[in-house]
Amino acid sequence: FEVQTWYSAPYPEEYSQHKILYICEFCLKYMNSSYISHRHELKCQYKHPPGNEIYRSSDGEISIFEVDGRQMPIYCQNLCLLAKMFLNSKTLYYDVEPFLFYVLTENDNEGCHFVGYFSKEKVDTGNHYNVSCILTLPIYQRKGYGNLLIQFSYVLSRIESKTGTPEKPLSDLGLLSYRNYWRLTICYELRNFSASNMAANTRQRRTLSLHSIAMNTGLMVNDVVTTLESLKFLTRDPISGNYAIRVDEEVVSCTIEKWELKKYKTIEESRVIWAP
Structure with a gap:
């Protein structure tokens, strides 16, 4: 699918100068031509986010994976760059090690397709933030996935016997x-x-x-x-x-x-x- 972005992201110049940026929906690798994208699709080893699956719905249609920014820095950096194209307030791109990323997917026989995510800091700095950044891709909006991600963040807070709140500022959506x-x-x-x-x-x-x-x-x-x-x-x-x-x-x-x-x-x- 093709998506019209809302904001610019600091991709390397050799990629940002192209009208269309190709992104693998499984590993989030970015490419500057359809030929390279097709070649990558044939050999990409990822069929789901590179983390632990910590939730799967009873019907198997959706999953949530926990990805550690320290263990998978390239994937998480690519995720942040992708998010920047839809979040004006997004400022984190490369310093991903202090964060955990919770990636929501829709599942079928081809794999676990990226829907959205939220991130949060591994160490509570005293602000009680349970979400640092949250995004649902535009093509998956108005399906309740934003609410589901928010709900999941509070489920984790209750498991920790804590209360939480999202980091400010939030986007309008x-x-x-x-x-x-x-x-x-x-x-x-x-x-x-x-x-x-x-x-x-x-x-x-x-x-x-x-x-x-x-x-x-x-x-x-x-x-x-x-x-x-x-x-x-x-x-x-x-x-x-x-x-x-x-x-x-x-x-x-x-x-x-x-x-x-x-x-x-x-x-x-x-x-x-x-x-x-």
Whole structure:
């Protein structure tokens, strides 16, 4: 397939001066002619990203691979150059060793085809970032893959018993995707909370708080507050000045129903094989 890029990337001059850049969808090697690309296709040994497969959906249609920037620097550098053509805020190209890359693929008999990825630093520097950069190729957008990658990043955070947030600044599409994910995730959490409390007796009922929402979802408290405000679920007592969470169940139901009608794929958490 041929894709129109959005921004320029710092490929070597002998490649960037061509109108069309050919990229192998398996190893991400870049080439400047269709002849070289065809020759490479015949002998490329890659049929999936060069890392550990840490997730495969139950139907086998999608996988996520963890690729270490230190172990596979060329692949990861090529991935960053590819991302730069669709992300204006992308600045990392060659210093990939401190990062892990989580590559999403669609699978068929020919191999695991690159769909998108996110990266994150191996060592938490104290900012609690669980994503440094995130991208879904334009031809795979509007299929729910951006939401799936975001969901996976928070699954990893919860496995680590941490909360996380994406590194800023986000692209316009990235910010929109995260806001949609946060709204949906908090609506699911509020619905589950309401259902469990209705089923429990008085002594077993839980208390809803910003901290409990954050720990159950993996979201940072600041992101929880921002999302509750956007949903108009936070109210302030004019006398005491204290805030309370007031849930509109109709908004919760409509948000979830609208999402589920799209029938996008989501992460089956029991199928994630990963440890910090």
